[in-house]
Amino acid sequence: MERVGPAAGMTTKTDYEMVVGLEVHCQLATRTKLFCACGTDGFGETANTRVCPVCTGQPGTLPVLNKRAVELAFQAALALDCRLAEESVFARKNYFYPDLPKAYQISQYERPFSTDGGLDVALKDGRVKRVRIHRVHLEEDAGKLLHEIGSKRLDYSLVDFNRGGAPLIEIVSEPDLRSSEEAYAYLTALKEVLQHAGCSRCDMEKGEMRCDANVSLRARGRGELGTRAELKNLNSFKGVKDALEYEFRRQAALLDSGRRVVQETRLWDAQRQETRSMRSKEEAHDYRYFPDPDLAPLRAAPEWVAALKASLPELPAAKRQRFQSQHALSAYDASVLASDRELAEYFERALSGLPGGAKTLANLVINELLGKLNAEKMTAGRCPVPAESLGELARLVQAGTLSSKGAKDVLARMWESGKPAAVLVAELGVSQVSDDAQLRDWIEQALRAQPQAAADLKSGKERAIGSLVGVVMKLSKGKANPARVNVLIKEAVSR
Amino acid sequence: MAISEEDVRKIAKLARLDLSEDEVRLYGGQLLKIIESMAELESLDASSVPPTASVLGLANVLREDEPRPFDDGDALLANAPEREGPYYKVPKVLE
Structure with missing residues (x-):
C-alpha cells in the first residue's frame, strides 16, 4: 500500500489546479427493478427477499424493461438539459464478481439514451458555474456484498441481491470541476434537481446516490490534462470532498518530486482518510461490451418526450427565482426554501392565506422549524406541525399578537401536541399586548x-x-x- | 489472420477458464476457424446497411412498474453451492 500524503495546508513547488469529473449513480424512484417485477423496497429487509429468477441470473430468463424507469431517466436527463437520443441500446458489460449473478451488467455503452447536458451550480462566492454533463445512461445495480457481521470480520463473503437489478442512472460530468468545494456544490445541486424532479430520492444512507471521481492535477493555467486517478467508495458528499483533498496532496507530492501519477483506480478509506491503490481491478478492465440481444432498442418518440417534459415539476433554480420575485424573499431565504421540494411545498402551503407574510413565515421556517426537522432527521413532508398551523402562527406574529420569542415557544408546543397556534397562545399566556x-x-x-x-x-x-x-x-x-x-x-x- | 497463444490465454482468463497447454493449442485452432468463418462475411458489400444492434425490428418493449413478488426465493437459494441463512455464501472477495 502506498502511503504518500503530507498534512493538510502543504505548500507545493508548483501552483497546481485540480481537475475533477464525477460519475454519479442515482437509483430511480420506481416500485420495481429495471428488468423484473421485484420490489425496490428491500433496503434493510431480510436478504434475498426481493429476488426472482431474472435478477439472480437463472438460465433461460429474459429481462423486460420497466417503463417507469425509462420515464424517470428521461425526465432526469431533461432536467439536466441533456439531449435525448432518438434511439439507444442496452449493452452487456462483462466481468466476474459475486455481486453480479449473470457475470454481466446490463448497461448502456456506445449509444446511451442522453448526452450533452449541463447543470448550473451555485458556488459559495455567489458565482454560478455551468458544469457540463457528458452523458446519462441507464443500467442495473449489482447486489450487495457483506464482509462482516456486526464487528465480526468473516473469512468468506455473503451476497444479498435485494438491490441487484435496481434501476440506476449514471450521470457523467465533463472534467469541469476545479476544487473539492466545486465538486461538493455540484453534488448538492444534482441531488436537489433529481429530488425535485421526483426522479430519485438520492438517499445516500440507502446507497441511492453514489459517486466516483476522476481527478488529475495540472499546473494552473496549462491546457492539457494530467494523468488521472479514479476514486471509488466515496460514500458521502463529505467523503468526496475529503478524498479529493487527499488526492490533491498525494498527486502534488508525486509531481513536485518529479515522479508520475499512475492511472489507476483508488479506494477511499474514510477511517484512515486516505486513498489506496486497488490493483486487483486492473486486470478486470476488459469489459468486452456488446449490445444485449435480449433487449430491443429504446426509442424516445418526440410526443413521449414532450409529455414527460411537460409533466416535470418546477426545478430548484426556477423556484428560487420565483420565490424572490413572487414572495419578495432574499436570495438566501429563497435558496434555503427552494433547496428541498417538500420544504418548498410546505412553505407555500403555509403561505396561502397569509398575504404579505412571506418574510415572517420564512423566518419561522428557516430559523425555528428547519432546526427541529434536521434534529429529528425528518423531512418537511412528515412534519408534525401542519403547514396551515404554521401559517396561523406566522399570522399571529405578523399581527403583533406574538413576539418571535413567543412564537418559538408556541412552535415547540405545537410540535409536541399538534394543537392549533391560537389555543397554545392562550394556554401559554404568551400573547403580546399590542393594545x-x-x-x-x-x-x-x-x-x-x-x-x-x-x-x-x-x-x-x-x-x-x-x-x-x-x-x-x-x-x-x-x-x-x-x-x-x-x-x-x-x-x-x-x- | 492469426490468433496467438497469448490471446487464447487472455480470453481464457477473462472467461475464468483454466486451460492446459494442449487445450490452449486446441482451442486456439478452433477459435481461428471461427474467426476465419466470420471473416468471410467481410467479402459482402454492406455499405448500404446501417449498423444495428437488433434484427427483430422491435423497439420499446416495456412493462408497467407493478411489483409482482416471486414467491419461491428459497428455491433460488437452494441452487447456490453454499448459503448461510438468507445469504448466498461465496469465497472472500474483500479488496
Whole structure:
C-alpha cells in the first residue's frame, strides 16, 4: 500500500489546479427493478427477499424493461438539459464478481439514451458555474456484498441481491470541476434537481446516490490534462470532498518530486482518510461490451418526450427565482426554501392565506422549524406541525399578537401536541399586548419612574429609550409588544 | 489472420477458464476457424446497411412498474453451492 500524503495546508513547488469529473449513480424512484417485477423496497429487509429468477441470473430468463424507469431517466436527463437520443441500446458489460449473478451488467455503452447536458451550480462566492454533463445512461445495480457481521470480520463473503437489478442512472460530468468545494456544490445541486424532479430520492444512507471521481492535477493555467486517478467508495458528499483533498496532496507530492501519477483506480478509506491503490481491478478492465440481444432498442418518440417534459415539476433554480420575485424573499431565504421540494411545498402551503407574510413565515421556517426537522432527521413532508398551523402562527406574529420569542415557544408546543397556534397562545399566556391604551398606561408609569431617561430622550439622546422600554417590559411581565412600545414612547416624549 | 497463444490465454482468463497447454493449442485452432468463418462475411458489400444492434425490428418493449413478488426465493437459494441463512455464501472477495 502506498502511503504518500503530507498534512493538510502543504505548500507545493508548483501552483497546481485540480481537475475533477464525477460519475454519479442515482437509483430511480420506481416500485420495481429495471428488468423484473421485484420490489425496490428491500433496503434493510431480510436478504434475498426481493429476488426472482431474472435478477439472480437463472438460465433461460429474459429481462423486460420497466417503463417507469425509462420515464424517470428521461425526465432526469431533461432536467439536466441533456439531449435525448432518438434511439439507444442496452449493452452487456462483462466481468466476474459475486455481486453480479449473470457475470454481466446490463448497461448502456456506445449509444446511451442522453448526452450533452449541463447543470448550473451555485458556488459559495455567489458565482454560478455551468458544469457540463457528458452523458446519462441507464443500467442495473449489482447486489450487495457483506464482509462482516456486526464487528465480526468473516473469512468468506455473503451476497444479498435485494438491490441487484435496481434501476440506476449514471450521470457523467465533463472534467469541469476545479476544487473539492466545486465538486461538493455540484453534488448538492444534482441531488436537489433529481429530488425535485421526483426522479430519485438520492438517499445516500440507502446507497441511492453514489459517486466516483476522476481527478488529475495540472499546473494552473496549462491546457492539457494530467494523468488521472479514479476514486471509488466515496460514500458521502463529505467523503468526496475529503478524498479529493487527499488526492490533491498525494498527486502534488508525486509531481513536485518529479515522479508520475499512475492511472489507476483508488479506494477511499474514510477511517484512515486516505486513498489506496486497488490493483486487483486492473486486470478486470476488459469489459468486452456488446449490445444485449435480449433487449430491443429504446426509442424516445418526440410526443413521449414532450409529455414527460411537460409533466416535470418546477426545478430548484426556477423556484428560487420565483420565490424572490413572487414572495419578495432574499436570495438566501429563497435558496434555503427552494433547496428541498417538500420544504418548498410546505412553505407555500403555509403561505396561502397569509398575504404579505412571506418574510415572517420564512423566518419561522428557516430559523425555528428547519432546526427541529434536521434534529429529528425528518423531512418537511412528515412534519408534525401542519403547514396551515404554521401559517396561523406566522399570522399571529405578523399581527403583533406574538413576539418571535413567543412564537418559538408556541412552535415547540405545537410540535409536541399538534394543537392549533391560537389555543397554545392562550394556554401559554404568551400573547403580546399590542393594545395602545394598556401600553400608554405602562409608558406613563415608566416615564414617572425614570424622569432622567425621559428628559434625555426628549433632548435627543436616542439611547435613553432602552431603559424606558425595559421598565415597560417589566411592568407588562414581558408581554408588551416592543416595537409598538418604542413608537408610543417616542410619541409620548415629543408631546 | 492469426490468433496467438497469448490471446487464447487472455480470453481464457477473462472467461475464468483454466486451460492446459494442449487445450490452449486446441482451442486456439478452433477459435481461428471461427474467426476465419466470420471473416468471410467481410467479402459482402454492406455499405448500404446501417449498423444495428437488433434484427427483430422491435423497439420499446416495456412493462408497467407493478411489483409482482416471486414467491419461491428459497428455491433460488437452494441452487447456490453454499448459503448461510438468507445469504448466498461465496469465497472472500474483500479488496
